[in-house]
Structure formats: structure tokens, C-alpha cells
Amino acid sequence: MRLVVKVGTSTLAHKTGRLNIRHIEKLCKVLADLKNEGHEIILVSSGAIGMGVGKLSLSERPTDMATKQAAAAVGQCELMYVYDKLLSEYNHTVAQVLVTAPDLEDETRSHNIQSTLNRLLELGALPVINENDTVATDEIAVGDNDTLGAIVSVNVGADLLVMLTDIDGLYTADPHTDGNARILHEVAVITPEIRALGGGSVSGLGTGGMATKLGAAERCVNAGIDVVIANGAEPQNLYAIVEGKPVGTRFLGAKG
Numbered sequence: 296m297r298l299v300v301k302v303g304t305s306t307l308a309h310k311t312g313r314l315n316i317r318h319i320e321k322l323c324k325v326l327a328d329l330k331n332e333g334h335e336i337i338l339v340s341s342g343a344i345g346m347g348v349g350k351l352s353l354s355e356r357p358t359d360m361a362t363k364q365a366a367a368a369v370g371q372c373e374l375m376y377v378y379d380k381l382l383s384e385y386n387h388t389v390a391q392v393l394v395t396a397p398d399l400e401d402e403t404r405s406h407n408i409q410s411t412l413n414r415l416l417e418l419g420a421l422p423v424i425n426e427n428d429t430v431a432t433d434e435i436a437v438g439d440n441d442t443l444g445a446i447v448s449v450n451v452g453a454d455l456l457v458m459l460t461d462i463d464g465l466y467t468a469d470p471h472t473d474g475n476a477r478i479l480h481e482v483a484v485i486t487p488e489i490r491a492l493g494g495g496s497v498s499g500l501g502t503g504g505m506a507t508k509l510g511a512a513e514r515c516v517n518a519g520i521d522v523v524i525a526n527g528a529e530p531q532n533l534y535a536i537v538e539g540k541p542v543g544t545r546f547l548g549a550k551g
Contacts, residue, residue: 306527312349459527464544
């Protein structure tokens with residue numbers, strides 16, 4: 296299976312902005328094991344700004360662009376150092392790929408990214424993709440690695456996109472405020488009613504919410520790619536997700 300895993304800041308960092316060592320160690324162990332099973336994996340990782348905030352000992356996520364970009368520059372180094380260190384322990388090689396919106400919109404650049412990713416997978420590497428927040432102010436403003444994960448999934452012909460976040464999946468209502476909310480384990484068609492269930496970021500660390508995840512899911516299912524939204528606190532759930540078991544919310548890719 297060719298698998299794209301998008302992981303959000305809330306999975307990678309504590310509320311302080313500092314690295315959540317337990318979560319990221321579990322995630323890397325599972326990703327390495329799935330690669331050992333023969334799966335091709337691309338990781339779309341948020342967290343550069345959030346980790347930069349922690350490492351620079353800032354009291355909160357910055358609002359001015361220059362500090363956001365500075366935090367991203369510091370945090371991206373830490374992100375890749377951690378991924379490289381942990382995955383190397385399991386004899387896997389990581390590759391950093393930083394992109395901007397123009398890279399994805401331009402036909403030539405997009406083709407070059409696609410070719411590079413395909414070759415990295417052929418060589419057995421695990422590409423780690425993030426937005427190039429130090430130069431792309433639009434990306435920071437939007438903060439939408441969910442859409443990036445979907446675009447990458449479509450471009451490389453992925454079989455499945457898994458978005459790991461701070462909630463168990465798509466609910467009929469906000470489970471933080473509504474005790475009667477129930478999770479939807481399978482969505483065959485993304486209707487206006489389903490889109491209306493989208494909300495904002497819960498943790499305050501990231502910038503993407505359920506609405507952006509639904510938009511990303513729709514992009515993928517239209518291309519015939521299944522999408523799963525699941526809680527990133529338990530990375531081992533990736534095993535069950537890859538096996539097709541009902542973990543989180545699965546959006547079924549359009550057939551035919």
C-alpha cells in the first residue's frame with residue numbers, strides 16, 4: 296500500500312509547544328514497522344512553528360509574521376533531527392521535502408516534486424513533507440497541511456491518506472460540548488450535512504480544524520483515494536487502519 300500520513304502539531308507537541316516525546320517515538324516506531332511490512336509511506340508533518348515556539352521559550356504562538364517564520368526555522372530543524380534520529384534507529388532513511396503553494400500550482404514544479412517523491416520511495420526512503428514556512432507567508436496564514444496531504448496523495452497516486460489529529464474522528468456534534476455526540480465510522484458521500492459538521496482547531500497549537508480535513512478528504516475521495524481521520528495519540532491504530540478496521544472516520548474513495 297502507498298500510504299500518506301499527515302500528523303498535526305497537537306500530536307507532536309505538548310500544550311507548552313515542547314516535543315511530545317512519547318507520541319513521536321510511538322509514531323516513528325509504527326511507521327518503521329509498516330515500512331518493514333512493505334508499505335510505501337510519505338509523512339506530511341506539521342509542527343515546525345509549534346516546536347519553534349517551545350524551543351525559543353515563547354509564552355504563546357506568535358501573531359506577527361516575522362516571529363512565525365523565525366519559529367518555523369528553528370522548529371523545522373528540531374522536527375527533522377528527531378525524525379532522522381528515531382527512524383534511523385530502525386534502519387530507515389528520511390528525506391526532507393519543503394514546498395510552497397506555487398510549487399504545487401506550477402505544472403513543472405509539481406511534476407518535479409512528484410518525480411522526486413516517487414524516486415525517494417523507489418529508493419526506500421521515507422519522505423517527510425512540510426510547508427516551507429520560512430518563505431511562504433500564505434502557507435503560514437492558512438496553516439493547511441491537511442490540504443497539502445491531500446494534494447500529495449493525489450499526485451503520487453496514494454491508496455490511503457490518514458490524518459492524525461487531536462480528536463477520534465468526525466462526530467455528529469462537538470464531543471467536547473455535547474455528551475450525545477457520536478462518531479461516524481464510515482462516510483460514503485461527503486454531503487452538505489457532513490461538511491456542516493466541520494469545526495475549528497481544538498488544541499490551539501495547530502491552525503487546521505475539521506473543516507480543512509473535510510475539504511482535504513473530499514479532494515482525495517474524488518480521486519478514488521480512501522481517507523481516515525483518527526486520533527494521533529495512539530499511533531499504533533495505524534496498523535488497524537491499514538487493515539481496513541473501523542478506527543476513526545473512514546471516507547470511501549469514489550469508485551469507477
